[in-house]
Amino acid sequence: MQITIQKSTNPKAKPDWNNLGFGVYYTDHMFILDYTEGIGWHDARIVPYGDLSIDPAAMVLHYAIEVFEGMKAYYTEDGRVLLFRPEKNAKRINSSGSRLCMPELPEEYFVEAVKALVNVERDWVPKQYGTSLYIRPFMIGTEPHLGVRKSKTYQFIVILSPVGAYYPEGLDPVKIYVEDEYVRAVKGGTGFTKCGGNYAASIIAQYKAKELGYTQVLWLDGVEHKYVDEVGTMNVMFKINDKVVTPELSGSILPGVTRDTCIQILKSWDVPVEERKISVEELLEAGRNGSLEEAFGTGTAAVISPIGHLNIYGEDLTIGGGKIGELSQKLYDTITGIQWGKLKDNFGWTIEVK
Numbered sequence: 155m156q157i158t159i160q161k162s163t164n165p166k167a168k169p170d171w172n173n174l175g176f177g178v179y180y181t182d183h184m185f186i187l188d189y190t191e192g193i194g195w196h197d198a199r200i201v202p203y204g205d206l207s208i209d210p211a212a213m214v215l216h217y218a219i220e221v222f223e224g225m226k227a228y229y230t231e232d233g234r235v236l237l238f239r240p241e242k243n244a245k246r247i248n249s250s251g252s253r254l255c256m257p258e259l260p261e262e263y264f265v266e267a268v269k270a271l272v273n274v275e276r277d278w279v280p281k282q283y284g285t286s287l288y289i290r291p292f293m294i295g296t297e298p299h300l301g302v303r304k305s306k307t308y309q310f311i312v313i314l315s316p317v318g319a320y321y322p323e324g325l326d327p328v329k330i331y332v333e334d335e336y337v338r339a340v341k342g343g344t345g346f347t348k349c350g351g352n353y354a355a356s357i358i359a360q361y362k363a364k365e366l367g368y369t370q371v372l373w374l375d376g377v378e379h380k381y382v383d384e385v386g387t388m389n390v391m392f393k394i395n396d397k398v399v400t401p402e403l404s405g406s407i408l409p410g411v412t413r414d415t416c417i418q419i420l421k422s423w424d425v426p427v428e429e430r431k432i433s434v435e436e437l438l439e440a441g442r443n444g445s446l447e448e449a450f451g452t453g454t455a456a457v458i459s460p461i462g463h464l465n466i467y468g469e470d471l472t473i474g475g476g477k478i479g480e481l482s483q484k485l486y487d488t489i490t491g492i493q494w495g496k497l498k499d500n501f502g503w504t505i506e507v508k
């Protein structure tokens with residue numbers, strides 16, 4: 155893929171590296187690739203970051219023809235910039251996109267685009283341990299058309315945002331509310347995709363949980379409201395009786411890269427992992443009899459998010475005394491150690507940007 159680069163003539167002042175937050179600052183450039191039916195992908199370019207110009211009838215604005223990815227670039231102590239398993243994100247944007255009848259983006263284009271843009275923006279990769287350059291690739295249907303069908307034109311775009319450490323003061327367990335009114339996804343729907351519409355429909359439950367004094371929701375399956383799906387925008391794992399159990403990839407949950415990473419690491423430690431249905435009844439029982447030892451969410455943003463409290467149908471279970479569990483901490487240390495280049499990457503998961 156030939157990428158033309160148009161450098162910004164007035165680069166922005168860099169933000170306060172100690173106060174980055176999440177998704178507040180954007181870098182000087184963005185990557186854009188066009189798709190036209192009958193021609194394919196064309197005009198790969200890195201241009202100054204700025205407003206997009208799209209027709210008000212563009213299909214993305216009416217029918218949410220959009221999928222996205224979330225990944226990070228990490229700065230190592232010896233000055234390298236690393237990506238973590240980017241080929242997994244390349245595969246996933248296509249499995250998301252095919253559900254929305256979007257054209258396939260060659261995986262190598264995805265990885266090349268991310269690498270080229272991060273390379274141009276190397277100065278924007280924060281250097282402090284725990285901070286990173288968040289990468290947001292996304293694809294939109296741009297054709298001006300009001301009938302409901304496939305779009306004939308698309309754009310694949312990548313933007314970058316330097317983000318602060320998720321846990322500036324150590325991993326802090328969160329309080330989770332089991333949501334039994336709203337649902338996130340059903341089998342046959344779009345739960346396994348990172349499509350914008352899923353998130354629009356989930357926001358209401360987040361506010362409800364906040365109002366009740368909880369940080370996030372635990373989503374249940376959309377048919378029986380009985381089995382655990384995900385927690386907020388993360389996959390979820392439970393340590394029960396020395397085994398780690400996590401919902402199976404049933405079509406309604408997102409196949410997380412961090413989920414897969416945790417499973418592979420746990421197996422390498424000889425910790426038994428079961429991917430299966432987990433009912434709220436089972437959790438309630440395990441919580442009451444003390445066999446629910448740890449619970450945590452997994453995702454790119456937080457890596458591991460320990461769950462200290464779980465409200466199931468009004469009953470508030472405290473997990474692990476409300477503190478982070480040993481295994482959760484060890485997983486966090488191992489994954490972040492590999493990502494920031496402090497630990498040896500025996501799995502071959504990191505790729506250097508150069």
Ligand SMILES: *Cc1c(COP(=O)(O)O)cnc(C)c1O
Nearest residue numbers: 387388389408410411412453454
């Ligand atoms: C992105 C996402 C995840 C986590 O996936 P990672 O690849 O680990 O970042 C889990 N659930 C939902 C709903 C998500 O959008």
